[in-house]
Amino acid sequence: MRSKPDLKSTDAGEIRDFRSLPSVSRLLEAVEANGAPHDVVVRAAREVLDDARREIASGGYIAEHELRARLRANIKIAVSSWPTKVINATGVVLHTNLGRAVLSADAVRAMTEAAAYSDLEMDLGSGQRGHRDAHVANLLHEITGAEAATVVNNNAGALVFCLSALARGREVVVSRGEAVEIGGRFRIPDVLHQSGAILREVGTTNRTYGYDYENACNELTAVLLKVHRSNFYLGGFTSQVELSELVGIAQQTPTIVLNDLGSGCLVDTAALGLKHEPTVQESIRAGTDLTVFSGDKLLGGPQAGIVIGRADLVDRLRKHPLARALRCDKVTLAALHATLLHYLRGEEWEKIPTLRMLALKPEELKAVAMRWQSELNLTGVDVIASRSRVGGGSLPQVELQGYSLVVCPEAFGVSSQDLVHRLRTLPVPVVARVEDDKVWLDPRTVQPDESSDLVRAIQQVLA
């Protein structure tokens, strides 16, 4: 290895003015490129120097060794593979920042299969061309009873798709209590506007009745839209119109009932002692014309927007130009197919990680946390009753009872923020939760094969 010129002269010194900053080439001489292409390294060095100039301009200073450390870190990021697998110890099952649903082993296998050439759009028997979502649509038909189905990138896309294709230039009736923001600036009124539909708000925030919808209907009405208030809870003096009533109102008119169900729950969450989350099957049974939902919320699959319902409407959607613009990728379709197969086979509670995690009982979680505690065998580490959340804008007011391993940072002479930062920056990062100035590690979202890594991680950061 070529030895690098030393920068001893200014090593200890703090740089407080632009002129004392090293040039790009001098900075580069002091740092290994680690296999990164030259222009990537140069760009990284420029960025480091630009940041330093900004810091100096606002009255700060920087040491030369810090510049080198930043450059090394930036080069490393530029040539590292991404994403990095993390251990989710937050207890939030559908953690959007950590990628929402964990896919089943079968779904992962299917994605690998689909990565190569596959019979994505070919019927191998006849050699004829087929629909890429035909196999998934068959499963959705079997599981939900819907006549037909198609799949796009995500549920936000599915909603824009349906409204653009079926309600452009016409009116869409929505209850004021359901004209909500789903998150990330995805607001129902804006989505309608984007789709070229005219929003016709009815009722009030807390109460909407059947006659509100009836009175709003006219020859311009295309859709009665029902939106599941996934991410917030409306309680108290409230009244809303049941899906079956909406279907009754739309009957004998060309008006379509479109149900944005959000989470795409296919199981009865009440069986877990949780609040009942409206299911896809219920939406179909109520006679809804079209139902849309996410693939990566309670369904437990990949990111996708699923549209199910009347065959004639799905056919219209398939022929719309947006179908091509929003169509789902082959790897996603493969994962979705594998996930839906679990439902068809009746093995969803064992095989789909999201459902398995939701079903974990407090005693089971306590046993895991206590095992971690005894393996660690440290004072300042306790097992305490805790609550976890479903996340992903699903079942917002539901708290899942459980137990967590709780590290008291004072016992180790560090701050809780320091401790979670150390955990997050390990080679196998661990994401934990801070509450009451303690660090909480919830076994619910730690996968069974990650337990020993987790214990080692805690030992490492507390050592």
Ligand SMILES: *Cc1c(COP(=O)(O)O)cnc(C)c1O
């Ligand atoms: C989450 C959600 C969406 C958006 O779904 P994505 O798959 O995240 O695009 C739309 N509508 C409702 C009711 C939701 O809960």
